[in-house]
Amino acid sequence: MVATKMYELGAKANLIRTLYMFGLQQAETVGEENVFDYSIGNPSVPPPQAVSDAIVELATKYSPMEINSYTPAMGLSEVRQGLADYMNKTYGAELKADNFYLTCGASASLSIIMKALIEQDGDEVIIIAPYYPEYKTFVTVPGGKVVIVPPDTKHFQLDIEKLEAAITPRTKAVLINSPNNPSGMVYSAETLTKLGDLLREKSQELGHPIYLISDEPYREIVYDNIPILYVPKFYKDSIILYSYSKSLSLPGNRAGYILVPGGVEDGKDVYTAVIGAGRALGFVNMPNLYQHVILKCMGMTSDFSVYDQNRKTLYNNLSEMGFDCVYPSGAFYLFMKAPDGDDMQLMENGKKINLLLVPGTGFDCPGYVRISYCKQPEMVERSLPVFQKLRDMYK
Amino acid sequence: MVATKMYELGAKANLIRTLYMFGLQQAETVGEENVFDYSIGNPSVPPPQAVSDAIVELATKYSPMEINSYTPAMGLSEVRQGLADYMNKTYGAELKADNFYLTCGASASLSIIMKALIEQDGDEVIIIAPYYPEYKTFVTVPGGKVVIVPPDTKHFQLDIEKLEAAITPRTKAVLINSPNNPSGMVYSAETLTKLGDLLREKSQELGHPIYLISDEPYREIVYDNIPILYVPKFYKDSIILYSYSKSLSLPGNRAGYILVPGGVEDGKDVYTAVIGAGRALGFVNMPNLYQHVILKCMGMTSDFSVYDQNRKTLYNNLSEMGFDCVYPSGAFYLFMKAPDGDDMQLMENGKKINLLLVPGTGFDCPGYVRISYCKQPEMVERSLPVFQKLRDMYK
Incomplete structure (x- = not known):
């Protein structure tokens, strides 16, 4: 039943x-x-202590309506503007508030973007092994087909030839995750350059963009002072998924975003479909209080x-x-x-x-x-x- | 694309x-x-002021890990136990913690229960006019077919004959909403009795339960001292959707639950499918901080x-x-x-x-x-x- x-x-x-x-x-x-x-x-x-401080400030100095009412589906505009400013300053990006859609965390972002992009049964999404197992769920539930690229067990970067072999006319998107769960590996600039080159070539060949979905919940957790790379610089049709679960240690309060940069082909349509998918799945808005919290803690990490x-x-x-x-x-x-x-x-x-x-x-x-x-x-x-x-x- | x-x-x-x-x-x-x-x-x-007080208490007297970490997918057990105790005391119900699945609000509850119940294209869900327009989205997105019962414009209760005519062998569930948006009407005990009788009869006839999904975000907002009725007393195969958006004026912080009482036929399967649907759609858990808030504000309203x-x-x-x-x-x-x-x-x-x-x-x-x-x-x-x-x- x-x-x-x-x-x-x-x-x-x-x-x-x-x-x-x-x-x-x-x-x-x-x-x-x-x-x-x-x-x-x-x-x-x-x-960080700033999170607790922000919560107390919000509960005592803001009106209860302000922190508990609905927000627009994509999130409060001042929070999205704060995100754009921060990303522009940190990564030399050129983002606007309207490129951001706040979500209830990484799983919500994955579920929403797949629902927004997958048009029909058989649309393919390429996943690179090793990968977070739930990726398969988020692709198959809205009707997508998972295509897996075997792991590069030599360097745990990306086997470009195997990726190329996995691309078909039905390829809608490639999903990457760096820093990687479970390998702990971070994609190098060389890897991202090769990846960008391949996807540009293949998109042109196919006559439609292959979106690169970059799932980045571990973005700031890198070691040995290696640089954090901004994926859209390597490939313009990149969509970024972010979560505060790891960077601010807030996994239980469901905070993240989908970022569709201005350069993305049909980016306005993607963003509109994201709004539609969020609505269709019942997300309404990212928790209001924590929207304010992330604005107050912008750029901080645990x-x-x-x-x-x-x-x-x-x-x-x-x-x-x-x-x-x-x-x-x-x-x-x-x-x-x-x-x-x-x-x-x-x-x-x-x-x-x-x-x-x-x-x-x-x-x-x-x-x-x-x-x-x-x-x-x-x-x-x-x-x-x-x-x-x-x-x-x-x- | x-x-x-x-x-x-x-x-x-x-x-x-x-x-x-x-x-x-x-x-x-x-x-x-x-x-x-x-x-x-x-x-x-x-x-109520108790909400702000609870938030301050949680942010200052609880460990930051406790209020920000993941919770089990169905919610913290002490919160669900608190809900069971409250409902048992208030409505003479016989509920346990494990009957409750906490959700990110009413839309999430609707989206999840439909995804959990609708097995294939063509499974039918009956909606009673007038109804909240988004109901149609939540039924059709997972592949269900909406069957609409025309309004009872005489009393704005429920035209039982028209409901009976709408039931087919494909009927999976009937969705009701009392107190009603948009009519402001509250179902009487007489209406619920007739409804329960019909659904029992039809379920037996069809050889499978027709679930009664009672969407109750306005439960406590009733006037003239009319009693609040507990729907499962009228029909045991009832599933309750609840939200704190209206009762505690918390629409922006996404708090609610799905309640599958112990008496529901195949109730354990329904609850398991609810967990699966919440997972498939990317909900993870209801925001942790607000789980604690609703426990501290149990039974209060604006x-x-x-x-x-x-x-x-x-x-x-x-x-x-x-x-x-x-x-x-x-x-x-x-x-x-x-x-x-x-x-x-x-x-x-x-x-x-x-x-x-x-x-x-x-x-x-x-x-x-x-x-x-x-x-x-x-x-x-x-x-x-x-x-x-x-x-x-x-x-």
Whole structure:
């Protein structure tokens, strides 16, 4: 009596959540301090103090109507103007308030943009492995077809030839995610240049633009002072999805945006369809109070030094133990090779000693596991001998 | 290059918003004080002080992680338990925390429940005229077919015979809305009894339950001390949609729930499909901070006495002028007959004197206009001579 696909999505927890639930169960048996849960990618550092300060100011100095009433569907104009000013200053962009559509976070942005772009069953969206598993849901639910580009396991950049082979006349968009979940890799300027060149060429060949959808919830979480690149500079038909879940550690309050820069072909139509999709799906507007919060905290981030510390601890120690790790340049994930290539078995071996690692199979990249190091550093330190135990199983 | 239907939804403002925008334009020409805008149904009374107090308490006494982190998809268990306790105490219900799924407001609830229930193109959902126009969007977008029951213009209750005639083997659900937007009518116990009897009979005949979806954003806004009825007592296969937009005047912060009571046939499947639909559409969770707010403000409402005052002023004066009005028992709408039966012309006549009334045609109930009296009482008083001018056009 209910929609089968929705029932299945509701009933079936993904691998990550299943592991996380296993960890909670184990904690009850062996004690929380003996479970080393690297499964879920939840921010472990608090939002900056400015967030709490902004909330108090809004609740005490603004009229209750102002912070609780509907906003326009695309968000308050002063917030969108603030975003444009910030992006223009930071990335030398040329954006206006009307390029931004505020959303209830990254998942909302993904759901809305796919609903806005996918016209009919069979429209194709290309996804690059390894990828966040929910991408497939957001493409297929509105009727799109997922086309997967196999991972570049050499550099964890982008295998341009394989991408080229994946493009067909039905290709509507290519979805990228850098800094990447789960690999921790950040696309280089070289990669983005090649990507832009290919998409320009193919768009011209096909006679319609292939939109590049850049999902950037980890944009500011990069290490070793590598620069943050503004994707539309490499390819003008780029649409950016952003979320404050990671940058301001606000995942529970649903804040993000879809950015359709002025140069995008048929960009006004895309923006209008985004408004329509937001309406059709029942989003109404991004929570009003948090629209004000992000304006007041523009350009701020949580303190990511803890992530950097964990990154170094894990990368250095695991490498020393003989694990083969992808050097992480961004996000809060370390991607580690299964010594015998069997990531599912590596997960099982980890579970035996309450060390929870997510198999790459879940990200369409078997042979690796994802280590989410958004954790307390003392837990990370205590987990090192447990990793050694895991390593010893492969001697 | 974009999805046609989404483009159309984004490009086409509805009648209500078009009128509202006209009012803003007129205000610039003739002055705000000379525009009598009864178009939009936005709460005009502030949230209770307890809302601001709760926000300050949460931002200062709770850890920032606690109020900003993800919550479970269905909402925090203590909030859902609080809801169950409140409903059990208030309506003698027998609910548990696990019957509630918190949502980002009424539109989200509608979008999610339709996505969860509608299995295939052609599944039918019955809507009773007059109705909130967006209902059609939320049924058709996931592939459902809308079947409309014509209005009962005698009592603005429910024409049971016409409803019976609308039921087919494809009927998945009947959607009701009491207190009603736009008629201001509240279903009586007699109406609900007849409705329950019919749906029980028809469900048995068809061999599957017809779900009764009760959309109740105006639940507590009732007048003359009429009782608030708990719909599942009349028909066990009832699913309740609730929103805090009106009761706590929080429309911009997206707070509501879907309630699937324990007695609902295949209720566990419905609830699971709701979780799946929320996930598929990208909702993740109701904003965390406001989950805590509604728990702290459980059972409170804004001060509705202003609405009641406006209701009496308008009903009494307009009736005296010779307008034929539906006596409003709930919500903040007065439904008024066009003297010559032409509601579109009545809207046009109103626009000439900057009196903005929404034609019933937009609610599939031509011949009437909706007057949204969630306004300042002094504006309502000043509008009376303008209504008289409108009446005089029909002499």
